[in-house]
Amino acid sequence: MKITSILPRVVLAILFWLVARPAFAHIGSGFGGGFFSGFSHPLLGPDHLLAMVSVGIWGAELGAPAIWVLPITFPLIMAIGGAAGIVGMPLPGTEIIIALSVIVLGGMVAMAARLNLVLALVIVGVFAFAHGHAHGAEMPASADALAFSVGFVIATGMLHALGIAIGLLIKWPVGFGAVRAMGGLAALFGLYLIAEHVIDL
Amino acid sequence: MSLRLLIVLVILSCLAPSGADAHMVWAGGGAFWAGFLHPLTSLDEVCFLVALSIWSTFNEPSTRVWVLGTIGAVTTVAAVILWWSGQELSTIPAMATLMIVTGLGGATRLKVQSAILVPLAAIGAWFIGSETGQAVGGLSPIGFIVGASLSPTMLFLYLLMGLERLNSDWQSIASRAVASWIAAIGIMMLTFELARHRLPMQLH
Numbered sequence: 001m002k003i004t005s006i007l008p009r010v011v012l013a014i015l016f017w018l019v020a021r022p023a024f025a026h027i028g029s030g031f032g033g034g035f036f037s038g039f040s041h042p043l044l045g046p047d048h049l050l051a052m053v054s055v056g057i058w059g060a061e062l063g064a065p066a067i068w069v070l071p072i073t074f075p076l077i078m079a080i081g082g083a084a085g086i087v088g089m090p091l092p093g094t095e096i097i098i099a100l101s102v103i104v105l106g107g108m109v110a111m112a113a114r115l116n117l118v119l120a121l122v123i124v125g126v127f128a129f130a131h132g133h134a135h136g137a138e139m140p141a142s143a144d145a146l147a148f149s150v151g152f153v154i155a156t157g158m159l160h161a162l163g164i165a166i167g168l169l170i171k172w173p174v175g176f177g178a179v180r181a182m183g184g185l186a187a188l189f190g191l192y193l194i195a196e197h198v199i200d201l
Numbered sequence: 202m203s204l205r206l207l208i209v210l211v212i213l214s215c216l217a218p219s220g221a222d223a224h225m226v227w228a229g230g231g232a233f234w235a236g237f238l239h240p241l242t243s244l245d246e247v248c249f250l251v252a253l254s255i256w257s258t259f260n261e262p263s264t265r266v267w268v269l270g271t272i273g274a275v276t277t278v279a280a281v282i283l284w285w286s287g288q289e290l291s292t293i294p295a296m297a298t299l300m301i302v303t304g305l306g307g308a309t310r311l312k313v314q315s316a317i318l319v320p321l322a323a324i325g326a327w328f329i330g331s332e333t334g335q336a337v338g339g340l341s342p343i344g345f346i347v348g349a350s351l352s353p354t355m356l357f358l359y360l361l362m363g364l365e366r367l368n369s370d371w372q373s374i375a376s377r378a379v380a381s382w383i384a385a386i387g388i389m390m391l392t393f394e395l396a397r398h399r400l401p402m403q404l405h
Binding site: 015068087153 | 206209213244305308374377378379381382384385386388389390392393396
């Protein structure tokens with residue numbers, strides 16, 4: 001059977017609807033809930049998402065060894081920040097730092113800044129800690145802490161990989177311009193986040 | 202059957218509801234199968250073995266053989282000792298620490314002698330075996346322990362075989378990234394364990 005006609009497609013679509021799914025009445029609890037809660041946290045927060053993708057893009061712009069050093073370092077420092085958030089260590093202005101990370105990392109991408117690797121690591125490390133702290137502090141009380149951390153570490157890694165894939169477009173002149181423009185837009189969004197926080201204050 | 206239809210059917214079968222096999226000892230297939238599943242359904246043990254295999258790939262082939270043999274032998278010995286003594290041993294802090302060490306070793310592609318990697322594998326295998334020995338319950342100890350010693354050894358072997366085929370730079374970077382994720386998860390595991398008494402509601 002080849003799926004070229006409409007009928008088999010309709011049948012398959014109906015089959016998808018008929019497949020029984022678990023009821024998420026108490027979403028966020030248990031290992032599965034904790035994992036999906038943690039996994040979706042970086043994906044559903046535009047500030048986290050843009051910062052993580054920007055790290056990957058910036059790594060690709062910097063080339064080896066930054067292309068792998070930055071995405072490998074980020075989860076490690078983020079985990080330390082996440083642990084600090086979960087145990088209740090205060091980090092004043094976390095949201096401001098995260099908004100700043102979007103501006104700085106987006107700006108680095110926009111300028112295709114070729115910083116020294118150590119300096120790049122310091123910048124990424126500071127922001128990784130703040131992002132991890134926010135993930136940890138915002139963990140739902142009912143979620144399995146370990147599963148939550150596994151989820152957000154994997155999601156973060158996947159966002160870095162996405163950033164690296166986007167960053168590879170710089171091989172072409174049009175792609176280079178497009179990537180830099182994306183960085184600029186991310187930085188602008190970061191400015192909006194800062195403004196939002198300032199107005200809230 | 203066309204390839205597209207096959208893919209759709211596979212996806213559909215993945216969506217079908219099934220039982221949650223969250224680190225349970227399922228005795229339906231006998232003691233051997235229950236033991237075989239035991240390490241494979243333990244996140245810390247699987248993560249440790251994945252990180253160890255990644256790190257081992259970056260080291261000498263002779264070292265990998267020694268590590269493989271050590272895992273099988275020490276897991277069995279530890280399982281027998283813990284089952285026979287009936288002692289209870291908390292393995293989480295040790296496994297989390299091992300995840301950090303092996304994860305960092307794999308992520309940094311650290312070249313080490315077998316005198317370092319083999320004892321590290323032995324310590325990890327000891328704790329994997331310890332968890333096995335404590336989980337025998339009312340099942341046949343021989344079948345359970347043989348199954349639980351075989352599965353980590355096989356997992357390590359298959360991972361090695363798979364990783365050795367990853368020759369490109371990108372694949373090497375991907376495996377190092379996975380090792381760094383394991384180290385990151387280990388950091389959080391260790392923190393949770395150390396803070397367990399402080400945040401009982403969140404950590405259980």
